[in-house]
Amino acid sequence: MSESLILHGECLLPGETSAPVVRLSAPLSLWGGFSLEDGTVCDVNHPDYGSRLAGRVLVMPGGRGSSSSSSVLLESARLGTHPRALVLAGRDPILVVGALVAAELYRVSIPVIRLSPGDLERASTGGFARVFSRPESAFIELGGKNSEFGIK
Amino acid sequence: MFLDEIDKALLGGEFGESARRAMRLLLPYGEILGAQRFIDIASAHIDSCLYHGRSGLDFVRYLQEGDGRVRVRTTLNVTAFDLEQPELSRVPGEAVRIQRDMVDAYLSLGCLPTMTCAPYQQAQRPGFGEHVAWAESNAIVFANSALGARTDRYGDFTDICAALAGRVPAAGLHLDENRLPVLLLDVPGPDETDLERDLYFAALGYLLGEIAGSRVAAITGAPLDTNEDELKAIGAAAASSGGVALFHLVGVTPEAPTLADLPGGSVAHRKRISKIDLAAAADRLCPAEVGEAVAALCLGTPHFSLAEFRDLAGRVDGWQPAPGVDLIVSTSRTIAEQVRGAPWAASLRSVGVTLISDTCTYLVPTAIRSDGIIVTPSAKYAHYAHGNTGRRTALMSLARCLRCAASGQVVP
Numbered sequence: 001m002s003e004s005l006i007l008h009g010e011c012l013l014p015g016e017t018s019a020p021v022v023r024l025s026a027p028l029s030l031w032g033g034f035s036l037e038d039g040t041v042c043d044v045n046h047p048d049y050g051s052r053l054a055g056r057v058l059v060m061p062g063g064r065g066s067s068s069s070s071s072v073l074l075e076s077a078r079l080g081t082h083p084r085a086l087v088l089a090g091r092d093p094i095l096v097v098g099a100l101v102a103a104e105l106y107r108v109s110i111p112v113i114r115l116s117p118g119d120l121e122r123a124s125t126g127g128f129a130r131v132f133s134r135p136e137s138a139f140i141e142l143g144g145k146n147s148e149f150g151i152k
Numbered sequence: 153m154f155l156d157e158i159d160k161a162l163l164g165g166e167f168g169e170s171a172r173r174a175m176r177l178l179l180p181y182g183e184i185l186g187a188q189r190f191i192d193i194a195s196a197h198i199d200s201c202l203y204h205g206r207s208g209l210d211f212v213r214y215l216q217e218g219d220g221r222v223r224v225r226t227t228l229n230v231t232a233f234d235l236e237q238p239e240l241s242r243v244p245g246e247a248v249r250i251q252r253d254m255v256d257a258y259l260s261l262g263c264l265p266t267m268t269c270a271p272y273q274q275a276q277r278p279g280f281g282e283h284v285a286w287a288e289s290n291a292i293v294f295a296n297s298a299l300g301a302r303t304d305r306y307g308d309f310t311d312i313c314a315a316l317a318g319r320v321p322a323a324g325l326h327l328d329e330n331r332l333p334v335l336l337l338d339v340p341g342p343d344e345t346d347l348e349r350d351l352y353f354a355a356l357g358y359l360l361g362e363i364a365g366s367r368v369a370a371i372t373g374a375p376l377d378t379n380e381d382e383l384k385a386i387g388a389a390a391a392s393s394g395g396v397a398l399f400h401l402v403g404v405t406p407e408a409p410t411l412a413d414l415p416g417g418s419v420a421h422r423k424r425i426s427k428i429d430l431a432a433a434a435d436r437l438c439p440a441e442v443g444e445a446v447a448a449l450c451l452g453t454p455h456f457s458l459a460e461f462r463d464l465a466g467r468v469d470g471w472q473p474a475p476g477v478d479l480i481v482s483t484s485r486t487i488a489e490q491v492r493g494a495p496w497a498a499s500l501r502s503v504g505v506t507l508i509s510d511t512c513t514y515l516v517p518t519a520i521r522s523d524g525i526i527v528t529p530s531a532k533y534a535h536y537a538h539g540n541t542g543r544r545t546a547l548m549s550l551a552r553c554l555r556c557a558a559s560g561q562v563v564p
Contacts, residue, residue: 065366070309097307105210
C-alpha cells in the first residue's frame with residue numbers, strides 16, 4: 001500500500017498510536033466475547049471469531065451494550081492484551097469509560113474515535129493505521145508508508 | 153456541560169478525594185452522552201462489585217482514597233459466588249480472595265451488603281419519577297418500567313461514581329423525551345397462545361429484546377393482571393436478547409395507564425406479534441431433545457422473590473426430583489433468611505432445594521452433581537448460562553421443568 005487514506009472523525013478519548021488494523025464486521029461485546037488470556041474474539045457466534053484484537057487498532061461498529069465490557073477493557077489493559085485504539089461508529093460510553101479508567105489507573109492509553117459507518121468500512125484487517133485523537137482534530141490514517149509504522 | 157455550584161465543589165475536592173475522582177469520570181461520560189448538566193439522584197445500585205479480574209479491586213481502591221462515602225442509599229449487585237457458601241460455585245481461590253476484598257472495599261464506601269440483582273425486591277425502593285443511578289440490566293429495566301423511576305444505563309465504574317457524587321448527567325432515560333415509545337407491539341394474551349403463562353412472559357420479553365434492540369417499546373394486549381414477577385421476567389429477557397432499558401405495558405406499568413398517556417404511542421411504528429412468533433422465541437432458547445438427561449433445575453435469574461418461593465413451595469409439596477438432579481434457587485440474603493425459617497417452606501426443605509445467595513447460577517459454573525442439560529423457566533438464564541458456564545440449558549415452563557427434574561430426563 002503506498003497511498004494513504006485519512007478519515008476524519010470525532011475524538012471520544014484523546015491519544016495517539018500506530019498499529020495493524022483489525023476490523024470486525026459486527027458489534028462485539030467484550031464481556032463474554034473477548035478472551036483476556038490471549039486477546040482474541042472468543043464469542044463462537046461472532047463472524048470474526050478467533051481474530052486477534054490485542055495490540056491492534058480495533059475498528060468495529062460498536063460494543064453491544066453490556067456494561068461489564070468496561071471492566072473487561074480495563075482488565076485487558078492491566079494484562080497487556082488490550083487493543084491499542086478503538087475506532088467505533090457510535091459514541092459508546094461503555095468502552096470510553098473503560099479506556100478512561102485504564103488511563104487513570106494503569107497509564108495505558110487507548111484512544112477512541114468515532115467515524116461515520118461508511119468510513120468505518122474503508123478500514124480493512126491487515127492494513128496499518130495511525131490514530132490521532134485530539135478534541136480539536138481526530139482522524140485515522142490508513143496505509144501510507146509501512147516503514148513509518150515500524151512494521152513490515 | 154453546565155456545572156452547578158455543587159458540581160464545582162465536587163470537582164474541587166470539597167467533598168473529598170473520592171467524590172472528586174468520581175466526578176472527574178462522570179464529566180467526560182456526561183459529555184459523550186451529550187448532557188447539558190448534572191442532576192441529583194436518590195439511590196444507586198452497583199454492578200462494579202462483580203469480579204472480572206484484579207483491576208476491579210484496583211479501581212475501588214483508587215476510589216477509596218481520602219475516606220470516601222457514598223452520598224445516597226447504595227445497594228450492591230451480585231458477586232461471583234455465594235460469599236457464605238463459596239463451595240457451591242467453581243471459582244479459583246485467587247478470584248475468591250479478590251472478590252471478598254472488593255466487597256469489603258465497597259462496604260467501606262458505605263454501600264449496603266445486599267448482593268442482589270433484584271434490588272427492587274428490597275423494602276426500600278425508588279418512587280415514581282425519582283432519578284436513580286442503577287446498574288445491572290434487569291434492575292435498570294425494572295426500575296424504569298415497573299416502578300416508573302428514572303435511570304439511564306449505568307454500569308461498571310459509572311455506577312459507583314454516581315453514588316459517590318450523588319449526581320449524574322441529565323441524559324438518556326432521565327429525560328422525558330427519551331422515555332416515549334418509538335415502537336408499538338400488539339401481542340396476543342397468554343390464553344390466545346399455546347404457551348403456559350410463565351413461558352409466555354419469558355418468550356414475550358425475549359422477542360421484545362430481539363425486535364426493539366435498545367429502543368423503547370409499548371406493548372398492548374398483555375394481561376392487565378401482569379404481576380411484578382412477570383414484569384421482571386419480561387424485562388430480564390428483553391435486556392438479554394436486546395438492550396431494552398424501558399418498556400411500557402399498556403394498562404399495567406405506571407407511565408402507560410392507557411396508550412393515550414404515551415404521546416409517542418400514536419405515531420410509533422406498529423407491529424403485530426402472533427402466537428407463532430412467541431412460540432418460536434421460546435423454542436430458540438430450548439435446544440433440549442426429549443429423552444436427554446437432566447442435571448438440574450435452576451431458578452432465580454433474576455433473584456427469586458418471596459411470592460415465587462411461596463408458589464414453588466406449593467408446587468413441590470409431594471413432589472420429588474429424580475436421584476442426582478439438583479434443584480437450585482438463587483435469591484438475595486434477605487429473602488433466603490425469610491424462606492429458611494418459614495413454616496410454609498417445609499416442602500422446599502424436604503425436597504432438598506439448594507438456596508444460593510449473593511450470586512446467580514448463570515454467572516460461573518455451579519457445583520451440579522450430574523451431567524446433562526439444565527432446565528430453567530428464565531430466558532435470561534437460558535440466554536447466558538451456556539456461554540458463561542459451558543452447560544447446555546433449556547427454557548421451559550416451571551411446570552415442565554419440574555416434570556423433567558422428577559423424571560431425570562427431558563419430557564414433552
